[in-house]
Amino acid sequence: MDKKVTGKAFDAKIFMRLLRFAKKYRIQFILGVFSAIFLSLVAAARPVVLQYIINLYFKNKDVAGLLKFSLVMLVLLMGEVFLQFIFIYKVNWLGQHIIKDIRVQLQKHMLQFKMAYFDNSSVGKLVTRLVSDTETIAQFFGQGLFMIISDLLKMLVVSIVMLWMNWKLALIAFIILPILIYATKLFQIAIKSAFQDVRKQVANLNGFVQERVTGMKIVQLFNREKIEYQNFIKINDKHKKAHIRTVWYYSIFFPIAEILSSIAVGLLVWYGSLDIVNSGLTNAGQIIAFIMMAQMLFRPLRQIADKFNTLQMGMVVGDRVFEVLDTQSQITKKGTIEATSFKGVISFKNVCFSYVKGEQVLKGISFDVNAGETVAIVGATGAGKSTIINLVNRFYELEEGEICIDNQNIENYTLSSLRKQIAVVLQDVFLFSDSIYNNIVLGNQNITLDVVKSAAKEIGIHEFIMSLPNNYHYNVKERGVMLSSGQRQLIAFLRAYVSNPSVLILDEATSSIDSYSEQLIQKATDKITQHQTSIIIAHRLTTVKKADKIIVMDKGKIVEQGTHVALLNKNGYYKNLYDMQFTSEVL
Secondary structure, three states: OOOOOOOOOOOHHHHHHHHHOOHHHHHHHHHHHHHHHHHHHHHHHHHHHHHHHHHHHHOOOOHHHHHHHHHHHHHHHHHHHHHHHHHHHHHHHHHHHHHHHHHHHHHHHHHOEOHHHHHOOOHHHHHHHHHHHHHHHHHHHHHHHHHHHHHHHHHHHHHHHHHHHOHHHHHHHHOOHHHHHHHHHHHHHHHHHHHHHHHHHHHHHHHHHHHHHHOHHHHHHOOOHHHHHHHHHHHHHHHHHHHHHHHHHHHHHHHHHHHHHHHHHHHHHHHHHHHHHHOOOOOHHHHHHHHHHHHHHHHHHHHHHHHHHHHHHHHHHHHHHHHHHOOOOEOOOOOOEOOOOOOOOEEEEEEEEEEEOOEEEEEEEEEEEOOOOEEEEEEOOOOOHHHHHHHHOOOOOOOEEEEEEOOEEHHHEOHHHHHHOEEEEOOOOOOOOOEHHHHHHOOOOOOOHHHHHHHHHHHOOHHHHHOOOOHHHOEOOHHHOOOOHHHHHHHHHHHHHHOOOOEEEEEOOOOOOOHHHHHHHHHHHHHHOOOOEEEEEOOOHHHHOOOOEEEEEEOOEEEEEEOHHHHHHHOOHHHHHHHHHHHHHHO
C-alpha cells in the first residue's frame, strides 16, 4: 500500500464495494440513518428549550412553568439516550455482520488459490488481511461512516438553529470554523499517512512472529535466539515508532482544537454581554443556549477528524482486502466430468513445468502407469519427483503437455472429484490441533469411528492409538507436536487409507521414520496397493523393490525405466544410486 497520501477520505470505488455488503442488512442500515437524523433534531432542541426556561421562567420566577419545561427537557434527554442506544447498537451490529460476510468470502476465495500464491505470500500478512484488517472495516461502519453522518447532521441542524435564534452571535461562533476546518484537514492528511505506516508495520510484525513461532525448533537448534530477539526488537521498534507518530499528531491537534473552541465560547460571551448592555437585543438565555450549541458544533468537528481517519483506514484496509479478493490465482476449472472412481491408468505426455519462469523443473517427461500397477519414482533431491505429485493433483498448471487419467485429460474432471480419488501421504505430515479421529476423517461424516478402527487394525496401528490417552480422541495439538514424526506418518497413512482412493501416492512417506513404523507402513502399503494404482516417491531404494516399474529421474528428465532387477542389470544410474545407498547403510 505505497499509495500517495492525500486528505481525500473517500475512494468512490472502495466505498461503493463496502456498501454493497450492507445491502442484505438494509433495514438496519436505514434504522441507523434515521436514528442519526432524529438524534440531531433532539440535540438541537435542548438549547432552544433551555433558552425559554431561562428567559421566561427564571426571570419571572414561574415555578409551575419551570417544572413544566423541566419535564420537557427530561423527555428530550431520555429520547436522546434512547436514540443514542438504537444508533450505536444498530451501526455496530451492522459493522460486525458485514465483516463476518467479508471474512467468509475472503476465506472461501483464499481456499481456491493455487499453491504458487501461497509459495510467494507471507502467512502473517494473509492472517492480518483476514482478521485485523476486516475488523477495521467494522470500525469503518460503526465508528466512521455513521458517526460522521450523525455529527454532520447535528452540526447542520445546530448551525441553522443558531442562525434562526441570533444571526450575529451565530456569525461570531462561525469565525473560528475555517481555522478549525483547516487544522482538521492538515491533521487528516498527516494521520492517514501515519495509520498506513502502522498497518504496514502490524503486517510485518505478524509475519515475523508467525514464522519464528512456527520455526521455533530451528531457531533453538541453531542457537538463533539472540539473533531473532534482536531482529524482533528492530521490527517491534518500527511498530512502536509508527504508533508514536499517530500519538504525536493527536497530541498536537486536540489541544489546538480545544483552544479554538474556547476562543469561540469566549467571543460569544464577550459579544453577547456587550450587546445586552448596549442594545438589549441579546438575552441571557440566548448566550447560555449559544454556549451549549457552540460545544455541540465544535466538539463533533474536533472528533470528526478522528472519525474521518477511521473512515480513511477503512478505505485503506478495504483496498488491501479487495486486492486479495480480486486476485485471480485459481486453478482453471473448466472440467465437467465427475470422477466417481478411476481404473487408475495414468499417462504423462511431454510434460514441462517451472515453479519460476525460465527455470524448468520437468523437461518434457513422458511415462505410463497401468491400472492397478505400483510405480516407484526415484532420483536425487531436486530431480522433480515431488513435482509430479503436485501436478497430478492439479496444485499447479502445466506449461506444456498433458496428464491423463483413464485416457481423459485431468483438466476435464471437476477439481474436487479429481482430488477425492487421489490420496497422498506426504513426507512432511500436517496435523491440525484436533483429535486423531478428526485428523483422519477431516470432516467426512461418512467415515465412522468404527470404520477408522477397523482400518487401523488392518494396517496394524490400532494398538499404538489405543495406548494414547483418550485413544482416537487424543488431541495431537498444533501440527501434531504431541506425536513423533513416525506416529504422524502412521496417522497420515491411515487418513489416506480410509478415504478409499482410486490412486494412492506416497511421497517420501518412509524417509523420516523409525524402522518399526516403516515396517507397519510397508505392510499397509503392500495391502492397499494390491488392487489399485499406486505411485511411490522414495529415497530408500529398499522400499521400492516390489514395484512393478521404477522410473529413475535426474534433473527433470527420465533417465531409466524398468523393474528393480532389470535396472540393476543395466549398471546405469539406478545401479549407482543403489550401490551408494547400500554401501552407506552398511557403513
